[in-house]
Amino acid sequence: MSKAFIPTYDICSLAMGRPASEDILVARFSAYLAVHKDIHFPHRHSFYHLVFFTAGGGSHTIDFERFPVKPGQLYFMIPGQVHSWFFSGKTEGYVMNVSADFFNAFLQDAEYVERFPFFSGVSAEGVVQLPKATAPVVTQLFEEMLKEIRGEQVYSQDLLRLKVLEMFIQVSRASRQKHAKQEPPHNYVLLRNFRKLVDQHYMQLHLPKDYAARLYVTPNYLNAFCRHMLGKSAGEIIRDRVLLEAKRLLINADMSIASIAYQLSFEDNSYFTKFFKKYAGVTPEEFRKNIS
Incomplete structure (x- = not known):
């Protein structure tokens, strides 16, 4: 296949x-x-x-x-x-x-x-x-x-x-x-709701403040909460979701790099390439070549 x-x-x-x-x-x-x-x-x-x-x-x-x-x-x-x-x-x-x-x-x-x-x-x-x-x-x-x-x-x-x-x-x-520290149930609810929002809106909304407003918390609280629960800031979680989708789309050889950048709401192909190289360690073209 x-x-x-x-x-x-x-x-x-x-x-x-x-x-x-x-x-x-x-x-x-x-x-x-x-x-x-x-x-x-x-x-x-x-x-x-x-x-x-x-x-x-x-x-x-x-x-x-x-x-x-x-x-x-x-x-x-x-x-x-x-x-x-x-x-x-x-x-x-x-x-x-x-x-x-x-x-x-x-x-x-x-x-x-x-x-x-x-x-x-x-x-x-x-x-x-x-x-x-x-x-x-x-x-x-x-x-x-x-x-x-x-x-x-x-x-x-x-x-x-x-x-x-x-x-x-x-x-x-x-x-x-296996985890000695047990979080209160409401923390898991907030984390699940944040992740769900990210999964729904990551293509359009890239800033923690956009998600904080929908969760009725401040951006500072959301960042501190994510660091406490996951060891990452809210911005990193959003970025990781964008990066994951970019990798998934790059497997499709029929999609151009420019089309992927546009679908993920990047300003242009160059900005997308810099973003991908910074966080994936390789350019989109190199990633695509490695998995082909």
Whole structure:
């Protein structure tokens, strides 16, 4: 397949023989790889995607950030993120593809799933190394999901929803226990709202004051808050989102550098090139050449 663009897969295209109307797929990872042998190159999903590794090595890349594959590791991806992988040795575990609609018939709060920290859309936050005590719990939940995915008993879909949500909660608890300092809940709400606004408006709004006004806080407070929570200023978070989208667009060889600069609201091609070189370490042309 040409690397001139990033393909986007929906659940139906990766269904492994399941009915096209399904909103969820759960499978053993080795079986998934055997059916979809050519999805190691960069691609996106239109659904939530996660893999739990129980054996294997190699690496997987999420939004151009590379992570080593380790047993006991989960990675979570939200729709639209770009990823690829390279495995060494026998890789085993479990894979889940699930649409947002899968939960909508069950939960009154449409944003409930987005609140889990591993679904922030930040690559490093979506990779979780489970404590040894939690890995068997997650393994057992996946085994129970594999039974329910067959849909042979009444209420199978509802029980499957419960198992998926229980797994999300168990992983969230385990990952937060690793951090000694626990933030008050309202801090996570503000952080999630800021990130959501950035994801919606980063092409047009590049200044922290624009987001602070929408969050009803001062720019100084927003910057201090972001440094406290993430070790970065609000401006850096906005800049990182613009840089990430630039990298995603650069994979499309049919888009000119000037077109990308215009889409990202840069004044001109020269300013965009200087911005990209400063923060990515290479020019847009060099980045494109390296990934081709």
